[in-house]
Amino acid sequence: MRKPTQPIVIIGGGIAGLMAARVLMEAGEEVVVLDKGRSGGGRLATRRIGDATLDHGAQYFTVRSPEFAAEVAKWEEAGWVMPWFGSPNVRYRACGGMNRLTKHLAEPLDIGVRVRVTAVHPDPVGWKLDWVSEEQDFVPQMYDEVMPEDVYDPGAKASVKARAVILTAPVRQSLYILRAGETELPVPLLNELQAVDYLPCLAALVVLDGPSAVPEPGLWRADHPDSPVQLVVDNSMKGVSARTALTVYACGRWSKEHFNEPDEEIMRRLLADAAPWFKGANIVEAQLKRWRFSLVHKPYPGLFADAGLQAPLVLAGDAFIAPDDSTQSGRVESAALSGMAAARHLLKVLPVVD
Ligand SMILES: Cc1cc2nc3c(=O)[nH]c(=O)nc-3n(C[C@H](O)[C@H](O)[C@H](O)COP(=O)(O)OP(=O)(O)OC[C@H]3O[C@@H](n4cnc5c(N)ncnc54)[C@H](O)[C@@H]3O)c2cc1C
Structure with a gap:
């Protein structure tokens, strides 16, 4: 053949x-x-x-x-x-x-x-x-x-x-x-x-200068599916990152509503909502990721x-x-x-x- x-x-x-x-x-x-x-x-x-x-x-x-x-x-x-x-x-x-x-x-x-x-x-x-x-x-x-x-x-x-x-x-x-x-x-x-x-998802990537307040095993999920901040993960507790770095995910509804806003506006809101997980640590750097197609x-x-x-x-x-x-x-x-x-x-x- x-x-x-x-x-x-x-x-x-x-x-x-x-x-x-x-x-x-x-x-x-x-x-x-x-x-x-x-x-x-x-x-x-x-x-x-x-x-x-x-x-x-x-x-x-x-x-x-x-x-x-x-x-x-x-x-x-x-x-x-x-x-x-x-x-x-x-x-x-x-x-x-x-x-x-x-x-x-x-x-x-x-x-x-x-x-x-x-x-x-x-x-x-x-x-x-x-x-x-x-x-x-x-x-x-x-x-x-x-x-x-x-x-x-x-x-x-x-x-x-x-x-x-x-x-x-x-x-x-x-x-x-x-x-x-x-x-x-x-x-x-x-x-x-x-x-x-698919639902969109807005995610903030946040590097901190000290430990976070995210509970073991390095993940916190909101009780309600429409809470603006849906999931927070501490990548160092997860064993992925050499220093404290959080990924903060907005829920699908909030992401859809705010998807076309400027980066600074989205980050201002997301970081304010996620502040309890920073436990007083300072933000060293924060970046935004827009997933247009996230979960089906x-x-x-x-x-x-x-x-x-x-x-x-x-x-x-x-x-x-x-x-x-x-x-x-x-x-x-x-x-x-x-x-x-x-x-x-x-x-x-x-x-x-x-
Ligand atoms: C924020 C978020 C959280 C998630 N959480 C979970 C979770 O906890 N558990 C879970 O199981 N799943 C989760 N998922 C879903 C999971 O990531 C996806 O279901 C899975 O990775 C999809 O794989 P895929 O290969 O179908 O698509 P994709 O991973 O999207 O792959 C498609 C590829 O096609 C490429 N592509 C697109 N257009 C073109 C083009 N024109 N030319 C060339 N290449 C192109 C893209 O670059 C991409 O690499 C999550 C997804 C997101 C975004």
Whole structure:
């Protein structure tokens, strides 16, 4: 059998894309992961501020399915993750920060970072993907219909061909990329995908000059889901940071309401609300992170969506949740399960090359 000349391309190097790529690589497929970020990892994000290290996307993950448990057991064995707290629903943290886990997962893979895919076009070999190199460090994010692509000033432009594509960006971004390439989805599928929704999240990253008042094990969660400050994590108590550094998360409702306000205004309010956790310590530095797509609010009813077009094209990610998943919430686990299921599906439907 002739080896296919075009790779499978995965858009997005978050946990879904990485798990999909590993399944395909283990099956002997040539696979390339493209991610617009400075490194992969997506919402498994860790930032360094001086000698402080702060997780500022997912703080932990839980394990409910036997399939994900088998993966996590391997990660624990390798020293990549360890239990943080909780029983029987153990919350796992990644050693060195959540992003480090995705770096380990990406090690054997061919991954291109700072590559923003802007369009996926139908092509005789399968698909043609346009991409631009992400040379801008900051692309303004607004909570409305404007996508970063609309205001983006591209650096180097190029395209790559693929025999199959898996899109793992948040669904609205994936739909944007498909629309830009005039790749039309069947209307019923498009309607279901357009219904998928995520909550935004505003997070303050705060480095302190002394210990915080966050209780053991380094995490405080509000009793009410609409409290403006929803979660406060002390990254040094968590074992991630060399110095006291808090991540302060606003709830979805508050984040949506204030998303388009200037940084200073958001920080002024968030820091005032979080002040009890600073216990008199001074703020050394504070930065804001805007997650336009944070937790899934309305999921897609299935582990992935096959577009059913002229060549394989599958959408996956944390919003793709099996109807029998009792949580129906987008999580690290749902993203990993979706990525693996999408890849296994692709292996079944890929045309045989002769
Ligand atoms: C603040 C916050 C708190 C959370 N807390 C928890 C928690 O406690 N427990 C839990 O289990 N989960 C939590 N989550 C959710 C969890 O992080 C996500 O469910 C999971 O990481 C999603 O993985 P993914 O691969 O589906 O998507 P992502 O991680 O979003 O990956 C998608 C990737 O696609 C890339 N991309 C997007 N567009 C393009 C493009 N045009 N070209 C190239 N690349 C592109 C992005 O850069 C990104 O890396 C939290 C998330 C946030 C933001």
